[in-house]
Amino acid sequence: MAGFGSRRTWKKQDTACTLLFLSIFILTSGSEPLEKQSCRLGDYLTQSGICCTKCSPGFKLEKDCSSHNERTMCAPCPRGQYTDQQNFTPNCRRCKDCGEHEEEVSTCDGKRNRVCRCKPGFYKDVIDSATYQCFQCKTCRSGERQTEKCSSDHNTVCECEHDYYRVKKKCLPCRNCTDSCKHHCPSQVTRPRDVENHIPKIALIGTGVLVMLLMTVAFVTYKATKVYTKLKLASSSPQPEASEETTKIVICNEESCYHDCNAVPQSTASGKGQPSLPDCIPLEIKISDLIYTVLDLVPVPRIKQLVRSLGVTDIEIERAEVDYHTCKEAHYQMLRVWAEGVRGSRGGVLHWPLMQQLLDKLKDMYLEEAIDKLKTKYGIV
Template sequence: MEGAWIRRSSPEKAHVRIFLLFMCMFIPTNASTQETLMPQCPQGDYLNEERGICCNKCSPGFKLLKKCSNEGHRSTCKKCPEGQYADQINYAPNCRSCRRCKASNNEFEELPCKSHQNAICHCMNGFYRLDIDTETYECRSCSQCRPDERVNSTCTPTSNTICVCKEGYYRINSQCEPCEKCTTECKRHCPSLPSLNTKAAEPSNSFFINVLAGVGAVAVVMFLVVALITFKVTEHFTQRRVDHPVSQQSDVSPDSCEKVLIFSEESSQTSSAVTHSPTSDQEVSNLPDCIPLEINTSDLIYTVLDLVPVLQVKQLVRSLGVNDMEIEQAELDYRPSREARYQMLRVWAERGSRSGGGRGGMLHRPLLEELLDKLRKMHLGQAAEELETKYDIQCFWSTCQEE
């Protein structure tokens, strides 16, 4: 009897299990169907998810106080309080704070703040607006042209004064130099050439230039070969050849100074395996005087901090490749201070030093070129010019000048 009862109840339990399984499958399907049935609100309305209905947004100058509760009803909006504004249609519970124009920032209020419009500030006369980012700007003093410059474009509320060299002057880096000899910029000092048969003379000039270029290339190759031999032969042979580099030294052109510097660095590694002799010191002393010197890294960083506004230091170091984690670490170690900003630039300089940009606390040419380029892209051309003037960048670029 007991076995028969079990056999009779088993089909009933199976039916219950099937019914429960069907219900579990139906419930999520019904929920997803309800989600798909949520209304798509027209432009200018927003969805009240609690009610599943569309409500109208508040007009500019108002904030949302209460959502609509039924279809066809309107949201309850409230006007922004004094000192706040909302310049777009919205369903935000709060308005935004008005901008304050400060005389201490060299700006004045052109239009006051209203419930539907933020205050509009303009820079005072003699100042122009420099945007730092989409929300931040500075009113900076308009630049004055130097005695050897003239105004090309006057200072406006949105742009600085643009100065160009006066007639009879030409610009070298940041300085206007007077025209005193025949150059590309000073053609009035060049002798006039006959206008006739100009095209006929071009082939001969081209041939002459090609010959000079070929002779110069051969001379450079011969100089490198002779110099390499002097480091590999015996002390006696080096003593016999020591006077030749001196005579060749006087023929080194300004454009070859950087090649001589590169060669001297490579040859010093080769000569480390050769027995030291008195002639090696003499060869080093015979290098041209126009080899570029490196710049003390600490001195440069403090100079940059004096020239670049505090608010733009982070933007500068980010453009130089310093990441936000390194910036935050500098501020954490030294707190927001001049020393923290110094450490941010120090990270960039030391990273460049490890990749070949400088040695022993000295900054070499590639890093300084990068720094000047970033300053100009940030509209800090005046700071770049000050650096070029202080460190005599014209000589630093290995552009040797006749004394």
């Protein structure tokens, strides 16, 4: 029995030794890969677990080293390729080619890529960190001035000239600045707030004075025409001699109508005084002739703007468009509504204040050429 007990003791000891040996083996075998995975700076770990040196810039990997004491086999990059860092890649990178609107700054020499820039007259438009395009530099247009020249990195910078403001990518002159554009016009003097508050009252008073003046002119014109007609009828039958004062009054009234009248009293051939008539004849402008002239001078897209400024309502404009099939006929009717409106018609002849109103509205629309041609045609000074 004693022998049997000793055998059991030996078996237990053998089992304990075996377990101890296995534990040491596992710990030892597990620590070896950790040591192999750590290489010094400038080396890389191969698939076989060996640390090899990296290839220098301008070279590529040809063959891994076979032991720790050997160097990696590297080969120079072919022409037209490069590597700009230490590496262990088997392929070099392809050199960049300059585009159509680019010029070369530095060549590709195996260690660095080719460097390009936009040609003069072109600028770089960046797409992302590695991509860009070259676009042609813009030129400042009318009403603009250049604040920054175009370079290879940015486009030309333009801004509106002094007393100009931008509307839909165009610079327009600041003429009679409104509230929407006056902050673009540095030359405009800022008016005090109390003055601005009185502007509507002043405008209302000015409108009233203008209406009174027009009514006065119309009344004087009516009286002058009436007196002129009476004198003309009286000239066909013997009448008492008219005084110079009466004749001068008639002439001055005519002067307020259309043209300057420099008429002086004239004596009759018989020596017996008859009332002398003015040397000038009031300017007669036929409405139909004027309308066709305006339609030829004013651009078609701006006819509605003109008739609205002359006081033709939107209802009358729409009625003309419905009643007439062509644009020209409709536009003719719109202008006719204006010309034959209140105090407009006088036997088919346009009233002078309406002619002046037409010239003023054309001036507000900057149609100077149309104004000049109308003045030339009708002899308006």
